[in-house]
Amino acid sequence: MSGAAPRHLRKLGLLGGMSWESTTLYYQWLNRLARERLGGQHSARLVIWSDDFGPIAAAQAAGDWDALGRLLATAARELEAAGAEAILIGANTMHKLAPQVSGAVGVPVVHVADATARALRAAGVRRPLLLATRFTMEGDFYRGRLAELGVEASIPSADERTALHAIIYDELIQGRFEAASRAVVVAMTERAAAEGADGVIFGCTEIGLLVAPDDVSLPVFETTEIHARAAMAFAFGD
Incomplete structure (x- = not known):
């Protein structure tokens, strides 16, 4: 819908570069x-704050989340100092550090899991499959937050989680989108559908670059779009 600009379109701060492939999607969606x-x-x-993802990925693999928390907290303060009135973490996995980011600034942090849970509940989906990095699928920071909001997400088997994590880090983040990997992800989704899942969360911002909603039989919840919509609702003062 077109119309006059609001009196004050709030400025958003995006913590990006994790990876830049997904940051590009965030920039496109927000605009x-x-x-x-x-x-x-x-x-x-x-x-927008954007850092070299190589050292960040290495710290993730090493489990040095404390260092990453300090990095994002400092970056969030820089965004707030630059006028950001809300902060977005442009990666599902890095929401593991949302408490550190929130504690570092005086402006709201728009949380991707909260926005996703609202979208799922509005669609009547309560038992979605969560596809994401191993950190997101196996940790409690994301699934636990969904559960608090009435959504019980399932995850693939251990072998499937390992395969998906490798696809994300070895291919998608590096701009590679292979048909064989698409088939692997689609097969995970269809197995979950057969076991009773009623939706699928693309809980890594790069997954939507590989698999389209029409590729799978379950309703797809693309978190990049959902997160961007929540952020712009804040920006518009909705």
């Missing part, structure tokens, strides 16, 4: 949503 709402030449008001 697309601003244009859809306001029309014409309008775009989102953004400040």
Whole structure:
């Protein structure tokens, strides 16, 4: 819907580069949503922090989450100092550090799991499959938060989790999108559907680059879009 710009379109701060493939999607979605709402030449008001993902991925693999928490907390303070009125962490996995980010700033952190849970509940989905990195699938910071909001997410088997994690880090983050890997992810989703899953969460921002909603039989919840919509709702003061 087009129309006059709101009196104050709030500025968003995006913690990006994790990976830059997904940050590109966030940038596109945020600006697309601003244009859809306001029309014409309008775009989102953004400040973006983006770091080299190589050392971040190495720290993840080493389990050095304390160092990563300090990194994101410092970055969030920089975004707030640059005028950000809310913070987005542009990666599902790095929401493991949402408490550190939230504690470092005085502005809200728009949490991807909260936005995803609202979208799932609105669609009547209560038993979705969660596809994500191993850190997100196996940790409690994401599934536990969904459960608190009434959504009981399942995850693939241990072997499937290992395979999916490798696809994300060895292929998707590096801009590789292989048909064989798409078939692997689709097969995971169809097995979950046969076992009673009623939806699938693309809980890694790069998965949607590999698998399209039409590739699977379950309703797809693409977290990049969901998260961006929640952020822009804040920006518009909805």
